[in-house]
Amino acid sequence: MSDWSRIAPQLADATGETLYMVAVSAALTVLLGIPLGVLLTVTAPDGLAPRRWTNRVLGLLVNLGRSLPFIILLVLVAPVTRGLVGTTIGSTAAIVPLTIGAVPFLARLVETSLREVSHGKVEAALAMGARRRQVVRTVLLPEALPSLVAGVTVTVVALISYSAMAGAIGGGGLGDFAIRFGYQQFRTDITLLTVVLLLVVVQALQFGGDTWARRLARR
Amino acid sequence: MIELNRVRKVFPGRRDAAEVVALDGVDLTVPAGDFAGVVGPSGSGKSTLIRLVNLLERPTSGSVAVAGRVLTDLPADQVRQARSSIGMVFQHFELMDSRTAAENVEHPLELTGVGRAERRRRSAELLDLVGLAERAGARPRQLSGGQKQRVAIARALAARPQVLLCDEATSALDQASTTGVLELLRRVRDELGLTVLLITHEMAVVKAVCDSAVLLEAGRVVDGGRLDDVLTRDDSPLAAALLPAPIADDRVAGTLLRVTVTETAPEAAVLRVLVGQLGLAVEVAGGSVETVAGGRHGRLLLRITDGDLSGLDTALQQLRAEGSKVERVAA
Ligand SMILES: Nc1ncnc2c1ncn2[C@@H]1O[C@H](COP(=O)(O)OP(=O)(O)O)[C@@H](O)[C@H]1O
Numbered sequence: 333m334s335d336w337s338r339i340a341p342q343l344a345d346a347t348g349e350t351l352y353m354v355a356v357s358a359a360l361t362v363l364l365g366i367p368l369g370v371l372l373t374v375t376a377p378d379g380l381a382p383r384r385w386t387n388r389v390l391g392l393l394v395n396l397g398r399s400l401p402f403i404i405l406l407v408l409v410a411p412v413t414r415g416l417v418g419t420t421i422g423s424t425a426a427i428v429p430l431t432i433g434a435v436p437f438l439a440r441l442v443e444t445s446l447r448e449v450s451h452g453k454v455e456a457a458l459a460m461g462a463r464r465r466q467v468v469r470t471v472l473l474p475e476a477l478p479s480l481v482a483g484v485t486v487t488v489v490a491l492i493s494y495s496a497m498a499g500a501i502g503g504g505g506l507g508d509f510a511i512r513f514g515y516q517q518f519r520t521d522i523t524l525l526t527v528v529l530l531l532v533v534v535q536a537l538q539f540g541g542d543t544w545a546r547r548l549a550r551r
Numbered sequence: 552m553i554e555l556n557r558v559r560k561v562f563p564g565r566r567d568a569a570e571v572v573a574l575d576g577v578d579l580t581v582p583a584g585d586f587a588g589v590v591g592p593s594g595s596g597k598s599t600l601i602r603l604v605n606l607l608e609r610p611t612s613g614s615v616a617v618a619g620r621v622l623t624d625l626p627a628d629q630v631r632q633a634r635s636s637i638g639m640v641f642q643h644f645e646l647m648d649s650r651t652a653a654e655n656v657e658h659p660l661e662l663t664g665v666g667r668a669e670r671r672r673r674s675a676e677l678l679d680l681v682g683l684a685e686r687a688g689a690r691p692r693q694l695s696g697g698q699k700q701r702v703a704i705a706r707a708l709a710a711r712p713q714v715l716l717c718d719e720a721t722s723a724l725d726q727a728s729t730t731g732v733l734e735l736l737r738r739v740r741d742e743l744g745l746t747v748l749l750i751t752h753e754m755a756v757v758k759a760v761c762d763s764a765v766l767l768e769a770g771r772v773v774d775g776g777r778l779d780d781v782l783t784r785d786d787s788p789l790a791a792a793l794l795p796a797p798i799a800d801d802r803v804a805g806t807l808l809r810v811t812v813t814e815t816a817p818e819a820a821v822l823r824v825l826v827g828q829l830g831l832a833v834e835v836a837g838g839s840v841e842t843v844a845g846g847r848h849g850r851l852l853l854r855i856t857d858g859d860l861s862g863l864d865t866a867l868q869q870l871r872a873e874g875s876k877v878e879r880v881a882a
Pocket residue numbers: 562563571572573591592593594595596597598599600
């Protein structure tokens with residue numbers, strides 16, 4: 333155990349990298365995924381503003397994003413990453429594929445949440461003279477909020493697991509750390525420690541998300 | 552105030568389902584200040600009809616006018632403006648769970664950009680009007696069905712509409728809440744001078760609150776008029792639906808008479824002749840008399856249990872000549 337003093341700072345760095353990648357990509361995913369989910373919902377044939385072809389194209393893109401294994405996506409979006417970040421290597425570069433992978437995932441969850449808002453409430457707002465964007469802002473989103481929070485939680489947890497693969501492009505993070513120090517150096521204790529650390533992060537997130545969603549739903 | 556002109560609504564068939572003619576040439580006029588009802592069996596097109604009034608549903612053909620404006624001719628943004636002056640309440644209340652009672656009442660005002668202070672003032676005033684001032688901070692889930700509908704009524708009135716549409720507003724409520732909500736609707740109509748259009752499948756609701764009503768069957772208006780008028784017409788299907796005639800079958804033996812009771816033709820005249828003049832023994836075999844639209848109306852089945860029937864037919868003729876609605880049931 334003499335090497336702990338050598339490993340501990342690296343472990344701290346790796347944790348920092350994971351949190352950085354997940355936090356930034358989660359923020360971007362929420363920023364992009366919720367509007368995309370709203371678009372999917374309102375352009376649907378039974379939606380507020382049916383747009384057949386827009387809906388089909390968006391649906392196809394979302395399905396494509398969701399069906400690609402993350403490791404493939406990582407490679408495929410490399411040109412985009414270079415364009416946006418200037419490099420395809422490192423934690424910041426990893427944020428691009430992470431976000432691109434998570435946005436379609438969250439968008440579908442958002443769509444499901446918004447669909448659960450009863451049509452009657454939407455009609456009530458329309459009967460008051462609401463514009464479509466007012467229906468989205470004052471009915472769909474607030475009424476679906478508990479379910480949206482749950483969806484965002486699931487997405488962030490998924491981001492943590494995706495981020496473990498960021499090591500493949502030099503993104504660092506806990507996944508990369510577990511492979512380099514645990515797996516490749518036959519240190520099962522380090523692998524286990526990393527797993528426990530990830531579990532703690534995921535549990536904390538899930539617990540926080542569940543509590544928040546429950547509190548919102550009890551309103 | 553509300554005028555539907557030759558309105559047809561056809562829902563296109565989906566896949567192998569045939570198209571549905573929900574409304575088949577409906578004319579309907581509701582004068583300002585009237586409390587009008589639309590009754591009919593389930594599937595007769597009532598909901599479709601009321602949803603046409605604020606164009607939640609567009610007619611396939613025909614026109615819809617409210618407060619002198621032909622809504623079916625207006626562009627979308629003006630339809631939206633017109634909607635904010637037509638309040639609507641629903642069977643399942645449709646309150647937002649994410650909002651308190653007061654915030655629900657403020658919702659329509661938010662949409663038209665009314666400032667916060669004014670919204671607060673207005674929602675307090677309206678919750679007071681519907682008797683829920685002390686529940687302003689409650690969430691819908693903390694309210695009973697009757698209370699939810701009161702909040703929904705307050706919300707519908709927030710933007711000071713001239714017209715209030717009620718789609719089966721009491722159908723999800725128990726008897727006591729129904730009575731309370733109907734009384735409230737009547738009261739706000741009187742106090743605010745609203746025009747109310749209410750649809751229901753319950754005849755009791757029409758009898759309790761409406762001034763006038765139409766009977767809808769399979770997408771057509773088959774009968775209608777002011778209730779006090781409709782109920783005096785023997786051949787009116789709406790009157791028959793509102794006050795069903797008692798059944799005269801072989802379980803009630805003997806000489807039977809049908810009497811239609813109205814404000815101008817009370818049963819007293821008939822009884823005076825039968826009992827007082829002819830000395831017959833008479834009992835009520837069935838039927839009821841109720842106060843509807845401010846007058847006594849009903850259908851009675853009388854049975855003559857004893858006495859000399861020889862003068863009966865002449866006496867009945869005389870009664871009818873004097874305005875009574877009485878006839879002998881063929882044996
Ligand atoms: N959106 C719709 N699409 C297809 N058919 C409909 C739709 N809404 C109503 N209908 C049909 O129109 C008819 C009248 O329905 P509705 O107005 O709801 O009747 P009511 O309210 O009297 O029960 C029914 O046959 C119903 O199935």
